Amino acid sequence: MSGAGPEFDPARLDAYLKRSLAGTAGAMRLERIAGGQSNPTFFVTYDTRRLVLRKQPPGDLLPSAHAVDREFRVISALAPTGVPVPEPVLFCADREVVGTPFYLMERLKGRVFHDAALAGAAPEERRALYRALAESLAALHAVDPGRVGLADFGRPTDYFARQIARWGRQWDMSHAAPNPDIDRLRAWLAGHIPADERVAVAHGDYRMGNVMFHPQEPRVLAILDWELSTLGHPLLDLAHACIAWHSRPQDYGGLDGLDRPACGLPEQAEFEAAYYAAATHDARLDTFHMVLALFRFAVIFEGIAARGRAGNAASADAGGLAHLSGVFARRAADLLDAG
Structure with missing residues:
Protein backbone atom coordinates (compact mmCIF):
# COMPACT_ATOMS: atom_id res chain seq x y z
CA MET A 1 0.00 0.00 0.00
CA ARG A 107 12.62 -7.09 0.36
CA LEU A 108 10.87 -10.32 1.37
CA LYS A 109 7.55 -11.62 0.14
CA GLY A 110 5.24 -12.49 2.99
CA ARG A 111 2.31 -11.47 5.19
CA VAL A 112 2.22 -8.65 7.75
CA PHE A 113 -0.85 -8.46 9.96
CA HIS A 114 -1.54 -4.95 11.20
CA ASP A 115 -4.24 -5.98 13.66
CA ALA A 116 -3.76 -8.39 16.53
CA ALA A 117 -7.03 -10.17 15.61
CA LEU A 118 -5.39 -11.46 12.40
CA ALA A 119 -8.38 -10.61 10.22
CA GLY A 120 -6.40 -11.59 7.12
CA ALA A 121 -5.73 -15.14 8.36
CA ALA A 122 -8.01 -18.15 8.57
CA PRO A 123 -9.32 -18.70 12.13
CA GLU A 124 -7.82 -22.18 12.26
CA GLU A 125 -4.35 -20.73 11.59
CA ARG A 126 -4.37 -17.94 14.15
CA ARG A 127 -3.16 -19.88 17.19
CA ALA A 128 -0.22 -21.22 15.17
CA LEU A 129 0.67 -17.69 14.06
CA TYR A 130 0.75 -16.53 17.67
CA ARG A 131 2.82 -19.55 18.64
CA ALA A 132 5.34 -18.67 15.91
CA LEU A 133 5.38 -15.08 17.17
CA ALA A 134 6.22 -16.30 20.67
CA GLU A 135 8.84 -18.79 19.51
CA SER A 136 10.65 -16.24 17.33
CA LEU A 137 10.89 -13.89 20.31
CA ALA A 138 12.34 -16.71 22.41
CA ALA A 139 14.89 -17.42 19.63
CA LEU A 140 15.96 -13.77 19.69
CA HIS A 141 16.39 -13.81 23.45
CA ALA A 142 18.46 -17.00 23.26
CA VAL A 143 21.20 -15.23 21.29
CA ASP A 144 24.33 -14.40 23.32
CA PRO A 145 25.00 -10.72 22.55
CA GLY A 146 28.75 -11.15 23.00
CA ARG A 147 28.92 -13.97 20.46
CA VAL A 148 27.40 -11.82 17.70
CA GLY A 149 29.34 -8.62 18.33
CA LEU A 150 26.62 -6.86 20.33
CA ALA A 151 28.23 -6.86 23.78
CA ASP A 152 28.31 -3.06 23.66
CA PHE A 153 24.86 -2.60 22.08
CA GLY A 154 23.54 -1.31 25.41
CA ARG A 155 24.50 -1.09 29.05
CA PRO A 156 24.23 -4.49 30.76
CA THR A 157 22.97 -3.22 34.12
CA ASP A 158 20.07 -1.18 35.56
CA TYR A 159 17.93 -1.76 32.47
CA PHE A 160 14.56 -1.22 34.11
CA ALA A 161 15.68 1.91 35.96
CA ARG A 162 17.12 3.34 32.76
CA GLN A 163 13.94 2.53 30.82
CA ILE A 164 11.81 4.32 33.40
CA ALA A 165 14.13 7.33 33.30
CA ARG A 166 14.40 7.37 29.51
CA TRP A 167 10.70 7.25 28.81
CA GLY A 168 10.06 9.70 31.61
CA ARG A 169 12.41 12.15 29.89
CA GLN A 170 10.72 11.54 26.56
CA TRP A 171 7.38 12.33 28.18
CA ASP A 172 8.76 15.54 29.67
CA MET A 173 10.03 16.62 26.24
CA SER A 174 6.96 15.73 24.17
CA HIS A 175 3.72 15.90 26.16
CA ALA A 176 1.13 18.52 25.29
CA ALA A 177 -0.78 18.35 28.60
CA PRO A 178 -0.27 16.82 32.06
CA ASN A 179 -1.51 13.30 32.71
CA PRO A 180 -1.94 12.17 36.35
CA ASP A 181 -1.81 8.51 35.28
CA ILE A 182 1.66 9.02 33.81
CA ASP A 183 2.84 10.71 37.01
CA ARG A 184 1.48 7.84 39.08
CA LEU A 185 3.04 5.18 36.84
CA ARG A 186 6.47 6.80 36.94
CA ALA A 187 6.45 6.89 40.72
CA TRP A 188 5.13 3.32 41.09
CA LEU A 189 7.59 1.85 38.60
CA ALA A 190 10.55 3.55 40.25
CA GLY A 191 9.58 1.98 43.57
CA HIS A 192 9.00 -1.57 42.27
CA ILE A 193 12.05 -2.38 40.13
CA PRO A 194 12.87 -6.13 40.23
CA ALA A 195 16.36 -7.24 41.19
CA ASP A 196 16.56 -9.55 38.15
CA GLU A 197 19.10 -8.15 35.66
CA ARG A 198 19.34 -10.87 33.03
CA VAL A 199 20.33 -9.46 29.64
CA ALA A 200 19.33 -10.34 26.08
CA VAL A 201 19.11 -8.64 22.72
CA ALA A 202 15.80 -6.83 23.17
CA HIS A 203 13.73 -5.76 20.17
CA GLY A 204 11.91 -2.96 21.99
CA ASP A 205 8.70 -2.98 19.91
CA TYR A 206 7.91 -6.66 19.48
CA ARG A 207 4.29 -7.25 18.44
CA MET A 208 2.23 -8.87 15.73
CA GLY A 209 2.46 -5.87 13.38
CA ASN A 210 6.27 -5.92 13.43
CA VAL A 211 6.88 -9.38 12.00
CA MET A 212 6.45 -10.83 8.51
CA PHE A 213 5.08 -14.34 8.10
CA HIS A 214 5.56 -16.83 5.28
CA PRO A 215 2.94 -16.34 2.51
CA GLN A 216 1.23 -19.65 3.27
CA GLU A 217 2.74 -21.09 6.46
CA PRO A 218 2.43 -19.91 10.11
CA ARG A 219 6.16 -19.21 10.21
CA VAL A 220 7.96 -15.92 10.87
CA LEU A 221 10.14 -14.88 7.91
CA ALA A 222 11.47 -11.68 9.45
CA ILE A 223 11.27 -9.56 12.57
CA LEU A 224 10.94 -5.93 11.43
CA ASP A 225 11.36 -2.41 12.86
CA TRP A 226 14.40 -2.64 15.12
CA GLU A 227 14.49 1.07 15.97
CA LEU A 228 14.18 0.55 19.75
CA SER A 229 16.49 -2.47 19.99
CA THR A 230 19.14 -2.61 22.70
CA LEU A 231 20.48 -4.91 25.37
CA GLY A 232 17.75 -5.40 27.92
CA HIS A 233 15.54 -7.69 29.91
CA PRO A 234 13.65 -10.20 27.76
CA LEU A 235 10.40 -9.90 29.71
CA LEU A 236 9.84 -6.31 28.63
CA ASP A 237 9.71 -7.55 25.03
CA LEU A 238 7.25 -10.25 26.08
CA ALA A 239 5.12 -7.74 27.98
CA HIS A 240 5.07 -5.43 24.97
CA ALA A 241 3.79 -8.26 22.78
CA CYS A 242 1.09 -8.90 25.41
CA ILE A 243 -0.28 -5.35 25.16
CA ALA A 244 -2.63 -6.78 22.52
CA TRP A 245 -4.68 -8.36 25.33
CA HIS A 246 -4.82 -5.04 27.20
CA SER A 247 -6.14 -2.90 24.35
CA ARG A 248 -9.37 -2.87 22.38
CA PRO A 249 -9.74 -3.31 18.60
CA GLN A 250 -10.31 0.43 18.23
CA ASP A 251 -7.19 1.12 20.29
CA TYR A 252 -4.46 0.13 17.85
CA GLY A 253 -6.04 -3.19 16.87
CA GLY A 254 -6.09 -4.96 20.22
CA LEU A 255 -7.90 -8.13 21.37
CA ASP A 256 -9.71 -6.94 24.49
CA GLY A 257 -13.47 -7.42 24.15
CA LEU A 258 -13.30 -9.92 21.27
CA ASP A 259 -14.72 -13.42 21.55
CA ARG A 260 -11.22 -14.87 21.30
CA PRO A 261 -12.15 -18.58 21.40
CA ALA A 262 -14.68 -18.08 18.60
CA CYS A 263 -12.06 -16.19 16.56
CA GLY A 264 -9.41 -18.88 17.00
CA LEU A 265 -7.27 -16.50 19.04
CA PRO A 266 -5.23 -17.51 22.11
CA GLU A 267 -5.45 -16.02 25.57
CA GLN A 268 -2.44 -14.16 26.94
CA ALA A 269 -1.56 -17.12 29.19
CA GLU A 270 -1.36 -19.42 26.16
CA PHE A 271 0.90 -16.98 24.31
CA GLU A 272 3.13 -16.65 27.37
CA ALA A 273 3.29 -20.43 27.73
CA ALA A 274 4.46 -20.81 24.13
CA TYR A 275 7.24 -18.32 24.80
CA TYR A 276 8.28 -19.98 28.07
CA ALA A 277 8.37 -23.42 26.41
CA ALA A 278 10.86 -22.14 23.82
CA ALA A 279 12.86 -19.79 26.09
CA THR A 280 16.30 -20.51 27.50
CA HIS A 281 15.60 -18.65 30.76
CA ASP A 282 13.15 -19.21 33.61
CA ALA A 283 11.90 -15.64 34.22
CA ARG A 284 8.13 -15.05 34.29
CA LEU A 285 6.00 -12.02 33.46
CA ASP A 286 4.42 -10.03 36.28
CA THR A 287 2.57 -6.76 36.87
CA PHE A 288 5.75 -4.66 36.83
CA HIS A 289 6.66 -5.75 33.30
CA MET A 290 3.15 -5.12 31.95
CA VAL A 291 2.90 -1.71 33.61
CA LEU A 292 6.28 -0.67 32.24
CA ALA A 293 5.36 -1.88 28.74
CA LEU A 294 2.10 0.08 28.78
CA PHE A 295 3.84 3.17 30.20
CA ARG A 296 6.41 3.03 27.37
CA PHE A 297 3.67 2.62 24.77
CA ALA A 298 1.81 5.62 26.18
CA VAL A 299 4.95 7.76 25.89
CA ILE A 300 5.64 6.48 22.37
CA PHE A 301 2.19 7.62 21.23
CA GLU A 302 2.74 11.00 22.86
CA GLY A 303 5.94 11.27 20.82
CA ILE A 304 4.03 10.40 17.63
CA ALA A 305 1.53 13.13 18.46
CA ALA A 306 4.37 15.59 19.11
CA ARG A 307 5.86 14.85 15.68
CA GLY A 308 2.42 15.36 14.19
CA ARG A 309 2.16 18.77 15.84
CA ALA A 310 5.62 19.65 14.57
CA GLY A 311 4.75 18.53 11.05
CA ASN A 312 7.42 15.83 10.71
CA ALA A 313 5.49 12.64 11.53
CA ALA A 314 6.23 9.56 9.44
CA SER A 315 2.50 8.96 8.90
CA ALA A 316 -0.30 11.34 8.01
CA ASP A 317 -2.59 9.93 10.71
CA ALA A 318 -0.25 10.75 13.61
CA GLY A 319 -2.65 13.36 14.99
CA GLY A 320 -5.48 10.85 15.06
CA LEU A 321 -3.45 8.59 17.32
CA ALA A 322 -2.69 11.20 19.97
CA HIS A 323 -5.46 9.95 22.27
CA LEU A 324 -3.79 6.55 22.55
CA SER A 325 -1.21 7.95 24.93
CA GLY A 326 -3.94 8.48 27.51
CA VAL A 327 -5.60 5.16 26.66
CA PHE A 328 -2.49 3.09 27.38
CA ALA A 329 -1.56 5.09 30.47
CA ARG A 330 -5.07 4.37 31.78
CA ARG A 331 -4.69 0.65 31.06
CA ALA A 332 -1.47 0.57 33.06
CA ALA A 333 -3.16 2.40 35.93
CA ASP A 334 -6.01 -0.15 35.79
CA LEU A 335 -3.46 -2.90 36.43
CA LEU A 336 -2.29 -1.09 39.54
CA ASP A 337 -5.89 -0.62 40.69
CA ALA A 338 -6.49 -4.35 40.20
CA GLY A 339 -3.71 -5.03 42.68
Missing part, protein backbone atom coordinates in the same frame (compact mmCIF):
# COMPACT_ATOMS: atom_id res chain seq x y z
CA SER A 2 1.54 3.27 -1.02
CA GLY A 3 1.33 6.60 0.74
CA ALA A 4 2.57 10.08 -0.05
CA GLY A 5 5.64 10.66 -2.17
CA PRO A 6 9.15 11.01 -0.78
CA GLU A 7 10.51 14.17 0.85
CA PHE A 8 13.75 13.77 -1.13
CA ASP A 9 14.89 13.66 -4.75
CA PRO A 10 14.54 10.07 -6.04
CA ALA A 11 17.05 10.73 -8.83
CA ARG A 12 19.79 11.36 -6.27
CA LEU A 13 19.01 8.07 -4.52
CA ASP A 14 18.93 6.23 -7.86
CA ALA A 15 22.36 7.57 -8.81
CA TYR A 16 23.82 6.63 -5.42
CA LEU A 17 22.48 3.08 -5.55
CA LYS A 18 23.74 2.49 -9.06
CA ARG A 19 27.19 3.60 -7.89
CA SER A 20 27.07 1.54 -4.69
CA LEU A 21 25.33 -1.72 -5.58
CA ALA A 22 26.81 -3.89 -8.31
CA GLY A 23 24.31 -5.09 -10.88
CA THR A 24 21.75 -2.37 -10.17
CA ALA A 25 20.46 -1.09 -13.49
CA GLY A 26 17.34 0.14 -15.24
CA ALA A 27 14.56 2.33 -13.92
CA MET A 28 14.09 2.68 -10.17
CA ARG A 29 10.55 2.41 -8.79
CA LEU A 30 10.04 4.06 -5.40
CA GLU A 31 6.96 3.44 -3.24
CA ARG A 32 6.34 4.73 0.26
CA ILE A 33 4.96 2.13 2.66
CA ALA A 34 1.99 3.63 4.46
CA GLY A 35 1.13 3.04 8.10
CA GLY A 36 4.49 3.34 9.84
CA GLN A 37 4.76 5.74 12.76
CA SER A 38 8.54 5.75 13.22
CA ASN A 39 11.05 5.73 10.39
CA PRO A 40 9.76 6.46 6.86
CA THR A 41 10.02 3.28 4.82
CA PHE A 42 10.02 2.75 1.05
CA PHE A 43 10.08 -0.10 -1.44
CA VAL A 44 12.94 0.46 -3.88
CA THR A 45 12.55 -1.78 -6.92
CA TYR A 46 14.76 -2.42 -9.95
CA ASP A 47 14.34 -5.06 -12.60
CA THR A 48 17.17 -6.99 -10.94
CA ARG A 49 16.58 -6.25 -7.24
CA ARG A 50 13.84 -5.67 -4.67
CA LEU A 51 14.88 -3.60 -1.66
CA VAL A 52 13.42 -1.82 1.36
CA LEU A 53 14.78 1.57 2.48
CA ARG A 54 14.35 2.91 6.01
CA LYS A 55 15.39 6.44 6.89
CA GLN A 56 15.06 8.92 9.69
CA PRO A 57 12.13 11.33 9.45
CA PRO A 58 13.00 14.93 8.52
CA GLY A 59 13.13 17.73 11.07
CA ASP A 60 14.22 17.98 14.69
CA LEU A 61 14.15 14.63 16.50
CA LEU A 62 14.14 13.58 20.14
CA PRO A 63 17.53 12.40 21.42
CA SER A 64 18.28 8.73 20.64
CA ALA A 65 15.12 8.39 18.54
CA HIS A 66 15.04 7.00 14.98
CA ALA A 67 18.47 5.36 15.24
CA VAL A 68 18.60 3.70 11.82
CA ASP A 69 22.30 2.97 12.31
CA ARG A 70 21.44 0.77 15.29
CA GLU A 71 18.71 -0.98 13.29
CA PHE A 72 21.20 -1.85 10.58
CA ARG A 73 23.80 -3.00 13.08
CA VAL A 74 21.48 -5.37 14.92
CA ILE A 75 19.99 -7.05 11.84
CA SER A 76 23.52 -7.43 10.44
CA ALA A 77 24.61 -9.14 13.67
CA LEU A 78 21.56 -11.41 13.84
CA ALA A 79 21.41 -12.40 10.17
CA PRO A 80 23.84 -15.37 10.59
CA THR A 81 22.19 -16.68 13.79
CA GLY A 82 18.96 -18.12 12.45
CA VAL A 83 16.85 -15.42 14.10
CA PRO A 84 14.50 -14.33 11.30
CA VAL A 85 15.61 -10.89 10.07
CA PRO A 86 15.72 -9.23 6.65
CA GLU A 87 19.04 -9.52 4.82
CA PRO A 88 20.94 -6.24 5.35
CA VAL A 89 22.37 -4.58 2.23
CA LEU A 90 24.01 -1.25 3.10
CA PHE A 91 23.97 1.70 5.49
CA CYS A 92 24.45 5.29 4.32
CA ALA A 93 25.25 8.10 6.78
CA ASP A 94 25.56 10.73 4.02
CA ARG A 95 22.65 13.16 4.41
CA GLU A 96 23.17 14.45 0.88
CA VAL A 97 21.49 11.37 -0.63
CA VAL A 98 17.98 11.42 0.93
CA GLY A 99 18.34 14.15 3.57
CA THR A 100 18.93 11.80 6.52
CA PRO A 101 20.89 8.60 7.24
CA PHE A 102 19.24 5.49 5.84
CA TYR A 103 19.78 1.81 5.24
CA LEU A 104 18.68 -0.81 2.75
CA MET A 105 17.65 -4.41 3.24
CA GLU A 106 16.38 -7.08 0.89
